[in-house]
Amino acid sequence: MNGERIRVRGLVQGVGFRPTVWRLAQDLGLTGEVRNDGEGVLIRIWGPPPERDRFCAELLVQCPPLARIDALERQPCDEPPPAAGFRIVASVAGSVHTGIVPDAATCPACRRELFDPADRRYRYPFINCTHCGPRLSIVAAIPYDRANTSMAVFAMCAACQREYEDPGDRRFHAQPNACAICGPRVWISERGGQALDPAVLGAVDAIAAASHLLGQGAIVAIKGIGGFHLACDATDARAVAELRRRKARFAKPFALMARDLDVIRRFARLDAIEAEQLASVAAPILLLAADGAERVADEVAPGQTTIGFMLPYSPIHHLLLDAWERPLVMTSGNRSDEPQCTDNDEAAERLHGLADYWLWHDRAIVNRVDDSVVRILDGAPRLLRRARGYAPAPLNLPPGFAAGPPILAFGGELKNTICLLQDGQAVLSQHLGDLEDARTAREYERTIDLYLELFRHQPAWFALDHHPGYRSTLVGIERAARAEVPIRRIQHHHAHIAAVLADNGWPLAGGRVLGIALDGLGYGADGTLWGGELLLADYAGYERVGWLAPTPLPGGGKAILEPWRTAYAHLATHLGWERVRAAYPDLEVVQWLADRPLEILDRQMATGFNAPVTSACGRLFDAVAAVLGIGRGGIQYEGQAAIELEALACRAGDDDTSAYPFAWREAVEGAPSDTIELDPTPMWQALLADLAAGRSAPEVAVRFHRGLAEAVANGAARLAARHHCSTTALSGGVFQNRLLFEDLALRLRGLGLVVLAHRQVPTNDGGLSLGQAVVAAAQVIG
Amino acid sequence: MGHGAGGRAMAQLIDELFQRHLDNPLLRQHNDQALFTPPPGRLVISTDGHVITPLFFPGGDIGSLAVHGTINDVAMAGARPLYLAAGFVLEEGFPLADLDRLVASMAAASRSAGVPIVTGDTKVVERGKGDGCFITTTGLGVVPDGVAISGDQARPGDAVLVSGSLGDHGVAILSQREGLGFATEIRSDSAALHDLVAAMVAAVPGIHCLRDPTRGGLATTLNELARQSGVGMRLREAAIPIQPAVAAACELLGLDPLYVANEGKLVAICAADDADILLAAMRAHPLGAQAARIGEVVADPHRFVQMETRFGGQRIVDWLAGEPLPRIC
Ligand SMILES: [Fe+3]
Ligand SMILES: [Mg+2]
Ligand SMILES: [Zn+2]
Ligand SMILES: [Zn+2]
Known part of the structure; x- marks a missing residue:
């Protein structure tokens, strides 16, 4: 018997998989056919067994760059072989489940053609092939055909059409295929909107003109793959400061783009894993240690020891940066706190006054897709923002979830993503952003509809956070009523822990772990705000066995924006303000706080009026940062105080290994008997004593980090022993902090515990929807 | 103040107290109802239970508030209020001295508004079953011909005033209740708005919507209208x-003034072309001297109330679901 059927599952459609199969079969002299269908790709081949074995082995090796083979199943086939040759069978409409792959950075072959004067696409800024180019950003509906993308308005010329139809060509069925004759084009305009002739600047084309203007210190708005960027020379302090002023973004770091790894190495330390991540097809922003020989302008990342770098990922960027030996700022094209622009008219209006020049193009961006962010933490790359290059590639769920019903999870409030669960896979949307913004909230609803269509998803359940004020929850409740879909409300930190379990392939029947959720704020089961929790958890349920001592937030949300309020609440609650004042009358922070309207805060804390109580770890970071003078009066972006506290700690020497003491209290009044509460009182006593003794702020910051890591590790070990579990699962926004994360992980392993932490999914609320979905699934599966 | 059988004498006393302060011909009929001939036109009726701590606050008390609140609800239909009825739960x-003060304040509010309280009732409940004093008022009014003001009339392009x-x-209430000490500066705006509405x-008979942004503040009222x-x-x-x-007080307490209650303010929505005339009419009245045009109605399937912030952002001004809780994670 010389025939067999080969079933290939994974990301195998719309990525040049069938041409690869075709070429391989031709090379090995096999006959047969290949087709896309509802389950992936089906191959039928005939030929001698050794050749067929080689075919399968080679397919795994030669798998196209954007494809992902999850399974390859071989079965004998009795049918007679076809007459001769190997052919690609056209897909039957409606039977194909193509899904959508992420946008991918320009491949090496396209890059070569882009800079080859002899190539017909020399300097054509929309060059792409089945191995690279836009996907999610241009698609409006399925199937993923040109007609359902923003390329629909560009009719292919004869040359492009030939490539598109030739199975031997890299551009076979490349939906965004185009050239200068038939495809999208770029142009440049000045502030007032009038087009600018590149020749006037002595430039060969619009992109060269933009590059030239950037060199003169201009701020240029650049339309890219998933949105607009604002760009300027990152070494030009005046330009960077001007960009900050115009954007009204005064503190949050700007991302940078550099032509190649060599340029990046001059400004940042770069190890092998980081270099590999930067050069990957996803081409994310990497957070790197900013200690190269040269420095970008201080205004790029004030108060930071890291900078975010990415490589060019579209032909536009390659052309723009070709002549640049220095990095460019490439920050999202928006005013502070808004989503970046995607539409030309919208950009002209919203970016008015922000840019000196605009580099436009006429391929519409259908879906906003932000740049992804990766940081190497505890030796592994971890996604902190999952968007371009990653979404919407499905994540394979751990064993046990294949039987689950289709579930739609609505995510959190900030850094929102949504998640679809079906067929043992989770599709996590790209980072959508903060739903308090009206534009993002609108996009949020549109994205829900888009994903339901793209993945033909009919949810049997909705999974929502418990917070009554999250827009995601409100939208979910409204949609549930309309569509008559039942709801499951999932506790915020249970969702965090479930997300990290799913991220690590922890089986549904894997049993309980000790979840360590160190987070900002999440709505707790008791109506208070949680965020420093030790949860004995599996997918279906949890028990709250430990927490940070509750502390009020006088002023509610205001306390988050003004960390001095939280600092005062901590000192007043855990030490007593009068005692602090009496003991340290000369301490700068004590005098500073004494000048604030403390009697109002006291009153709020006494009556509970707009002073919700929280156990959140993020707020403890705020309090310590504020005592040290960081962000005390007001922060500019979420998590700023904690991020700058980490940066401060990184400036301390390594010779001192002291850690501030904390105390675990067993079974505090009103709590179940085997629970523990972390009391920060000894930490505050030691910290204030250090400040009074003139210890430097970096040293205090590092001792705080170490003390917290030590305390959490010890508490976790105590509970793990008590409840007979040996695995810890770390999640929550605080684990973006490298110092705390790595120190805690080290200590936990030292105590004999296994540590699970996020990799493919953000540890912050960007990963929340995945956790909500798997918790709901586990509860429904039962 | 007594309760039950022993309270009969007390009931008598209370009755006299009301008669003394609120005296008017209809009340003087001493019936369980007031009898009158309504004027021609469409009638509106509205009722509201008033519960507030503290009962006395800078700029008013529960008595004047109970009069103003119901007059305003009637007036928001564009109506001229005619009569009020009042029910007390004590x-x-x-x-008794406090009751005397409250009823006197009600009487003064009713007199200066020109809307008499023509019938009423009082119940005394056991200690611990009430919070001092609750007042329910009901108002009756007549809507002039040609006026059709309703919350479902806002159209894209309309102006919001x-x-x-x-x-x-x-803030005046909170300051008093929480002992926060802004009391001297900030007074309740409690006032009857029917004269302003008239x-x-x-000036603009074709006003589309009127509403007083009381509990839940401007944000809640605009979301209701949207x-x-x-x-x-x-x-x-x-x-x-x-x-x-x-x-400054909101800043200090961490409150959003858009969600804070008002008792003497109204929101008006009218065609953009009428906005200047309406604004001028409002500003010419003492209760509208600070009137302002704050935005516009837009077509939006999501029915978002959104606000352009000082930085140019577009923040959603959402419904408030219970207590405000921080949403930052
Ligand atoms: Fe969270
Ligand atoms: Mg009412
Ligand atoms: Zn390519
Ligand atoms: Zn072409």
């Missing part, structure tokens, strides 16, 4: 009038 032991600064009442209707009319709204933060002392 807790056993409530000081407010009659003055926001948050004064709520002037507005005279939902009722099936539209969205866009506000400009910089255009919304807020007294500096109120803004």
Whole structure:
């Protein structure tokens, strides 16, 4: 018997998989056919067994760059072989489940053609092939055909059409295929909107003109793959400061783009894993240690020891940066706190006054897709923002979830993503952003509809956070009523822990772990705000066995924006303000706080009026940062105080290994008997004593980090022993902090515990929807 | 103050107290109802239960508030209020002197508004079963011909106006209740708005919507109107009038003044072409001197009320689901 059927599952459609199969079969002299269908790709081949074995082995090796083979199943086939040759069978409409792959950075072959004067696409800024180019950003509906993308308005010329139809060509069925004759084009305009002739600047084309203007210190708005960027020379302090002023973004770091790894190495330390991540097809922003020989302008990342770098990922960027030996700022094209622009008219209006020049193009961006962010933490790359290059590639769920019903999870409030669960896979949307913004909230609803269509998803359940004020929850409740879909409300930190379990392939029947959720704020089961929790958890349920001592937030949300309020609440609650004042009358922070309207805060804390109580770890970071003078009066972006506290700690020497003491209290009044509460009182006593003794702020910051890591590790070990579990699962926004994360992980392993932490999914609320979905699934599966 | 059988004498006493302060011909009929001939036209009726701590606050008390609140609800239909009815629930032991003060205040409010309280009732409940004093008032009014004001009339393009600064009442109450000590500066704006409404209707009979942003503040009222009319709204933060002392108090307490209650303010929505005339009419009236145009109605399937912040962002001004809780993670 010389025939067999080969079933290939994974990301195998719309990525040049069938041409690869075709070429391989031709090379090995096999006959047969290949087709896309509802389950992936089906191959039928005939030929001698050794050749067929080689075919399968080679397919795994030669798998196209954007494809992902999850399974390859071989079965004998009795049918007679076809007459001769190997052919690609056209897909039957409606039977194909193509899904959508992420946008991918320009491949090496396209890059070569882009800079080859002899190539017909020399300097054509929309060059792409089945191995690279836009996907999610241009698609409006399925199937993923040109007609359902923003390329629909560009009719292919004869040359492009030939490539598109030739199975031997890299551009076979490349939906965004185009050239200068038939495809999208770029142009440049000045502030007032009038087009600018590149020749006037002595430039060969619009992109060269933009590059030239950037060199003169201009701020240029650049339309890219998933949105607009604002760009300027990152070494030009005046330009960077001007960009900050115009954007009204005064503190949050700007991302940078550099032509190649060599340029990046001059400004940042770069190890092998980081270099590999930067050069990957996803081409994310990497957070790197900013200690190269040269420095970008201080205004790029004030108060930071890291900078975010990415490589060019579209032909536009390659052309723009070709002549640049220095990095460019490439920050999202928006005013502070808004989503970046995607539409030309919208950009002209919203970016008015922000840019000196605009580099436009006429391929519409259908879906906003932000740049992804990766940081190497505890030796592994971890996604902190999952968007371009990653979404919407499905994540394979751990064993046990294949039987689950289709579930739609609505995510959190900030850094929102949504998640679809079906067929043992989770599709996590790209980072959508903060739903308090009206534009993002609108996009949020549109994205829900888009994903339901793209993945033909009919949810049997909705999974929502418990917070009554999250827009995601409100939208979910409204949609549930309309569509008559039942709801499951999932506790915020249970969702965090479930997300990290799913991220690590922890089986549904894997049993309980000790979840360590160190987070900002999440709505707790008791109506208070949680965020420093030790949860004995599996997918279906949890028990709250430990927490940070509750502390009020006088002023509610205001306390988050003004960390001095939280600092005062901590000192007043855990030490007593009068005692602090009496003991340290000369301490700068004590005098500073004494000048604030403390009697109002006291009153709020006494009556509970707009002073919700929280156990959140993020707020403890705020309090310590504020005592040290960081962000005390007001922060500019979420998590700023904690991020700058980490940066401060990184400036301390390594010779001192002291850690501030904390105390675990067993079974505090009103709590179940085997629970523990972390009391920060000894930490505050030691910290204030250090400040009074003139210890430097970096040293205090590092001792705080170490003390917290030590305390959490010890508490976790105590509970793990008590409840007979040996695995810890770390999640929550605080684990973006490298110092705390790595120190805690080290200590936990030292105590004999296994540590699970996020990799493919953000540890912050960007990963929340995945956790909500798997918790709901586990509860429904039962 | 007594309760039950022993309280009969007390009931008598209370009755006399009401007669003395609220005296008018209809009340003097001493019936369980007031009898009158309504004027021609369409009638509106509205009722509201008033519960507030503290009972006395800078700028008013529960008595005047119960009069103003119901007059305003009637007036928001563009109506001229005619009569009020009042029902009291008093807790056993409530000081008679306080009751005397409250009823006197009600009488003064009713007299100066020109809307008499023509019937009423009093119940005394056991100690611990009430919070001193609750007052329910019902108002009756008549709507002039040609006026068709309703919450479902807002249309894309319409202008959104407010009659003055926001948050004064709520902050005055909080300040008093929480002992926060802004009491001297900030007074409740509690007032009867029917005279202002009459002037507005005279200037622009075709006003689309009127509503007083009481509990839940401006944000809640605009969301109600947006939902009722099936539209969205866009506000400009910089255009919304807020007294500096109120803004400072909100800042200190971490409150959003858009969610703080008002008792003497109204929101008006009218065609953009009428906005200047209406605004001028409002500003010509003492209760509308600080009136401002704060935004516009837009077509929006999501019915978002959104506000352009001082930085140019577009923040959603959402419904408030219970207590405000931080949403930052
Ligand atoms: Fe969270
Ligand atoms: Mg009412
Ligand atoms: Zn390519
Ligand atoms: Zn072409």
